[in-house]
Amino acid sequence: MANLKDKITKLETSFFEELKSSSTIEQIEEVRVKFLSRKGLVQDIMAEIKNFSVEEKREWGPKLNKFKTDLEESFEKQKEKIQKQILKQEISKKQNFDVSSTKINVSQGNLHVLTKLTQQIENIFLSMGFKPVYGPEVETDFYNFEALNIAKDHPARDMQDTFWLNTPEMLLRTHTSSVQIRTMEKSNLPLAVVATGRVFRNEATDASHDYMFNQLEGLYIDKNVSMANLFGTIKTFLSALFDGKEISIRVRPSFFPFVEPGAEIDMTCPFCENGCSVCKKTKWIEILGAGLVHPNVLKSVGIDPNKYSGFAFGMGATRLAMLKYGIKDIRLLHSGKIDFLKQF
Numbered sequence: 156m157a158n159l160k161d162k163i164t165k166l167e168t169s170f171f172e173e174l175k176s177s178s179t180i181e182q183i184e185e186v187r188v189k190f191l192s193r194k195g196l197v198q199d200i201m202a203e204i205k206n207f208s209v210e211e212k213r214e215w216g217p218k219l220n221k222f223k224t225d226l227e228e229s230f231e232k233q234k235e236k237i238q239k240q241i242l243k244q245e246i247s248k249k250q251n252f253d254v255s256s257t258k259i260n261v262s263q264g265n266l267h268v269l270t271k272l273t274q275q276i277e278n279i280f281l282s283m284g285f286k287p288v289y290g291p292e293v294e295t296d297f298y299n300f301e302a303l304n305i306a307k308d309h310p311a312r313d314m315q316d317t318f319w320l321n322t323p324e325m326l327l328r329t330h331t332s333s334v335q336i337r338t339m340e341k342s343n344l345p346l347a348v349v350a351t352g353r354v355f356r357n358e359a360t361d362a363s364h365d366y367m368f369n370q371l372e373g374l375y376i377d378k379n380v381s382m383a384n385l386f387g388t389i390k391t392f393l394s395a396l397f398d399g400k401e402i403s404i405r406v407r408p409s410f411f412p413f414v415e416p417g418a419e420i421d422m423t424c425p426f427c428e429n430g431c432s433v434c435k436k437t438k439w440i441e442i443l444g445a446g447l448v449h450p451n452v453l454k455s456v457g458i459d460p461n462k463y464s465g466f467a468f469g470m471g472a473t474r475l476a477m478l479k480y481g482i483k484d485i486r487l488l489h490s491g492k493i494d495f496l497k498q499f
């Protein structure tokens with residue numbers, strides 16, 4: 156029995172030594188496995204009881220049980236102590252963290268004002284049955300001029316107005332009307348499309364002129380299309396663009412080589428009742444050029460002008476953006492200035 160007593164004392168000593176030197180959950184778990192698990196050292200001693208006599212069992216049984224329970228209690232106390240320490244460290248870490256010292260600014264980007272406006276314009280026309288179409292910015296003389304009934308000696312071909320490329324007959328498109336031709340060539344009739352995109356003019360820049368701006372072009376070809384269809388479409392579009400405001404239009408005769416008759420359309424100023432700086436006190440704003448598609452243009456893409464007619468209109472999408480949002484300088488639009496762009 157003295158042998159067993161010795162064993163218990165030694166075991167107890169090494170258990171408490173190892174328990175006290177544990178300071179992490181991992182270390183104390185090792186102590187548990189070594190001493191208190193089913194295959195641990197305490198269980199080994201407990202197992203010895205089976206060789207004891209009945210008398211000895213009666214004496215040592217309760218003692219060994221108490222020994223085991225005491226160790227388990229000490230273990231739990233130490234475990235709790237470690238857990239509290241860890242928690243305390245975590246809390247103090249958080250308390251020492253100064254939330255005001257670092258401010259992380261997550262600034263979200265936004266779509267360019269012209270992209271937003273283009274999407275709005277396309278949605279309005281989609282609701283009227285027009286399909287958005289696109290074409291290349293580098294064009295040929297044929298699509299940009301010839302097919303649009305623009306004669307070789309027309310001033311629009313002047314070197315001052317057009318960016319010609321080094322390759323003969325190639326240029327940067329001066330209007331989105333070229334997309335009309337490309338669309339008519341490959342589409343079945345009737346046809347209703349709206350083309351938006353960048354166009355280029357070789358001219359001096361100032362607050363209201365730029366070498367690059369966005370245009371918006373519409374085309375509708377069917378049997379018996381008249382100016383009345385054009386006016387109705389434009390009025391509906393402008394009212395929707397200016398948030399449902401009732402817009403009136405007035406029409407002045409004008410000349411564009413690719414339409415006959417041709418017209419300039421003005422709209423009532425959506426910003427005032429009796430004149431303001433936008434409409435220069437006139438209550439009217441010049442907004443677009445339009446007309447019935449010239450028979451020569453229809454012929455150039457193989458459409459019989461005796462069977463079909465159509466209207467076309469073109470306006471500056473950039474100018475619309477400037478009007479709608481009160482932008483004073485056209486050059487801001489591709490300046491890349493963040494302060495300007497994030498307003499929209």
Ligand SMILES: [Zn+2]
Nearest residue numbers: 424427431434
């Ligand atoms: Zn006005």
